Amino acid sequence: SRQEEMLPRLTARASRVSSAAFPARGFATIQVGLPEAKEDITQVFKHDNVGIPEFKPRDNTAGAPSKLHEKKVWSQAEIDDALKTNSVFAWGPSDALREACPTIARGEGVWLYDKDDNKYLDWSAGAVCTNLGNSMPKEIKSAIQEQMETAPFVYGDLAVTEARAKLSSLLGDISPGDLNGFIYASGGAEANECAIRMARRYTGRYKILSRYRSYHGGTTSTLAMTGDPRTWATDTQITGFVKIPDPFPFSFSWGEDAEKAAKSALLALHEQILMEGPESIAAIFMEAITGSNGWLLPHPSYMQGVRALCDEYGILMIVDEVMCGFGRTGKLFGFMNFPGVVPDMFTFAKGVTGAFMPLSGVGMTDKIFDFYRTNAPAYGSTYSGHPLTVACGYATVKYILDNDIPHRVKQMEPTLAEGLAHIVSKHKSAKQARVIGLAGGIDLAGLEGDSLMHMHQAHPGVAFLRRRLREEGLITLLRGHHMHCTPPLIISEVAIVSSIYIHPSFFWCATCTTDFVPFVVLRFAERNFDWDRDT
Numbered sequence: 001s002r003q004e005e006m007l008p009r010l011t012a013r014a015s016r017v018s019s020a021a022f023p024a025r026g027f028a029t030i031q032v033g034l035p036e037a038k039e040d041i042t043q044v045f046k047h048d049n050v051g052i053p054e055f056k057p058r059d060n061t062a063g064a065p066s067k068l069h070e071k072k073v074w075s076q077a078e079i080d081d082a083l084k085t086n087s088v089f090a091w092g093p094s095d096a097l098r099e100a101c102p103t104i105a106r107g108e109g110v111w112l113y114d115k116d117d118n119k120y121l122d123w124s125a126g127a128v129c130t131n132l133g134n135s136m137p138k139e140i141k142s143a144i145q146e147q148m149e150t151a152p153f154v155y156g157d158l159a160v161t162e163a164r165a166k167l168s169s170l171l172g173d174i175s176p177g178d179l180n181g182f183i184y185a186s187g188g189a190e191a192n193e194c195a196i197r198m199a200r201r202y203t204g205r206y207k208i209l210s211r212y213r214s215y216h217g218g219t220t221s222t223l224a225m226t227g228d229p230r231t232w233a234t235d236t237q238i239t240g241f242v243k244i245p246d247p248f249p250f251s252f253s254w255g256e257d258a259e260k261a262a263k264s265a266l267l268a269l270h271e272q273i274l275m276e277g278p279e280s281i282a283a284i285f286m287e288a289i290t291g292s293n294g295w296l297l298p299h300p301s302y303m304q305g306v307r308a309l310c311d312e313y314g315i316l317m318i319v320d321e322v323m324c325g326f327g328r329t330g331k332l333f334g335f336m337n338f339p340g341v342v343p344d345m346f347t348f349a350k351g352v353t354g355a356f357m358p359l360s361g362v363g364m365t366d367k368i369f370d371f372y373r374t375n376a377p378a379y380g381s382t383y384s385g386h387p388l389t390v391a392c393g394y395a396t397v398k399y400i401l402d403n404d405i406p407h408r409v410k411q412m413e414p415t416l417a418e419g420l421a422h423i424v425s426k427h428k429s430a431k432q433a434r435v436i437g438l439a440g441g442i443d444l445a446g447l448e449g450d451s452l453m454h455m456h457q458a459h460p461g462v463a464f465l466r467r468r469l470r471e472e473g474l475i476t477l478l479r480g481h482h483m484h485c486t487p488p489l490i491i492s493e494v495a496i497v498s499s500i501y502i503h504p505s506f507f508w509c510a511t512c513t514t515d516f517v518p519f520v521v522l523r524f525a526e527r528n529f530d531w532d533r534d535t
Contacts, residue, residue: 076115079103090218091230100466102475107134110488110495112475121499123469123476124484128291128323128439129350132399133488136356143395144357147387156184156385163391170397171363174332177342181369183377184361184385188322188349189217191360194379195285195347196221198362199316201378202371205282209272209315212246215292216285216320225285228293228480242276244269244284248296250454262302270309278313288334288341291323294482295434295441303338310344316368319343322360323439326351326400327489330410330437337436344368351400352393359389405489409437415493416440419500420485433485440485452481472502 068078080103089097102114110133112120125131132140143163151161164184172180183198185191200206210216212227224234224241245268247254247261254261273281284306290296310317324334325348333348335341345368349360364372383389400406413435420433420440428449433442444462446452453459462478469476477484487496 076103079115096463100463100470102470109133109135110491118473120470120473120475121495122488123474123499124486125488126355127350127477128328128484128486129355131327131351131405131489132354132356132396133490137399139399140354140356140392140395143391144388147391151387153387155382157380160385161387161390163387163394164385167390167394167397170394171361174397174401175346175363176333176336178366179342179346179363180366181364181372182361183364183379184359184390185379185381186358186360186383186386186389187217188320188347188360189219189222190381191322191347191349191362192216192222192225192285192320193219194377195318195345195362196225196283197378198364198368198372199283199285199318199345201375202368203282203314203316205280206240207242207276207281208240209242209244209276209281209284211286211290212243213248213250213290213293213296214287214320217322242272242281244272247298247302248290258299259301262299262305265302266305266309269306273309273313273315278315281313281315283316283318283345284310285318285320287320287322287324288338289324289329289436289439291439292479294443294479295436295439295484295486297434297436300338303335303341307341307343316344318345318347321346322349325349326397327406327409328437328439328486330406330413332400332406353389353396356396357389357392358383359386359393406437409489412491412493412496413437415496416485416500419496419503423500423503435485438487438489438491442483442485444481444483454480474499474502 068074068082071078074082080098083098084095087098088094102112102118102120104112104120105115105117106113107122110122112122112134114120122130122134147161147163154161156164168182171182183194185194196208199208208225210225210227214225214227215230216222216225218230220234220238221241223231224238225231227243227246245265247265254264286306288303289298307317309315319333319335321333321335325346326332328334328351329337331337333346335343335346345362345364347360347362352361353359416438417433417435417440420435420442423442424430424433429445429447431443431445431449434440444452444465446461452461457480459481462481465483466478477486487499
């Protein structure tokens, strides 16, 4: 009622002010209320003395190729200069990485050769991806060549190819459960990015839970989903990603009993789900067996418990198979090591083509696939379903199946495991080793077995080790304090034993070489080793 009493007086006062001007004070006309037709009011605020900065033209004409590009073969000096001048490296300082990398001229089997014909064993299969070695099998080469000669490219949303149909059908045949729908991308990060978007749209929820000791890719979302220190680069850029208690904490233990430790980690995860709000969580996204962060091997009950929690609260379980997929662990997929566990979605890359071509993808259950029959997945790319890459993928997966690569990997596991165990038993700097299939590695320590560094730190010892590895003819991936021992899946027992034998030269000790002789002799004797035949 007070407002109603005041309104006539306020309106009268406003009408007197509306036509007033205050030129002495530099004010423009003041408008109060809606303008009348007779009034000419400019309602745009005009800045005084604001212009456009002076344009400073630069030469934007294309340059001409140097005479160097008329040469078929470059000298090492020319290669080094071009890399120094024009090539930026990933995941580390360019100068240091460039100096550490040999220039590879050719590959053959598990070996790489530089321009001086020095030989290096590809001990980590590149980035755990050259699963079939560094020579392309003729069946795969022929499939790519045939596709190049017929239809080298079609855009996947305007046309399809027989190769895409064949690969999708084959993956549906070999994937467990009702994982029958497949969408393709180029790299593992893209596949994980696609899975994130599809999970969010399918569930209508936005949170993605992942582990601290994990790596899922280098795009903004996948790096935010990553748990290791590389994720810090995205901390201020993106939301919706929540880290869960890891079954393998870095600075403490859930307990010495593996099954009880798994239960403790699951109870902590259950608590977190309840506190975050189950109805806000789209997916729990994890590697079945952690790769980049050190081949961490959870008790089977852990993955089974994660599956049960997802079922209880309508959360999608998404497994990142980028490193483990297509035979690395002795199973076709890493999650198959855990009885009864079938994810709602899984991502793959690397092994699907043996890194011969860039191909990745997402597999999904029929229920999710059915949703996307009538809804867009909010993902796409120019190269999704690229004819050359899917032709390569189809031929590679057939090769893996025809040659029973997973079974072969399981046969090689004891040799790799025994060799790494021998290194750990003899050298304080090798703190612990873990192996499943041909996925393995060694945790590095100081000279007295003390902690070397945290995962986000650099240490001169790691640089020294990388240099010594190269000098001894091994190239492998070192991430933080972990050295990967993940050779191509076609590696022979002879090559494994030979590689293990030279490890003591950089895990130094006075008797290291002679200590390894019984191990080498025993392994060769067990296999009726013939040097001329088997080398």
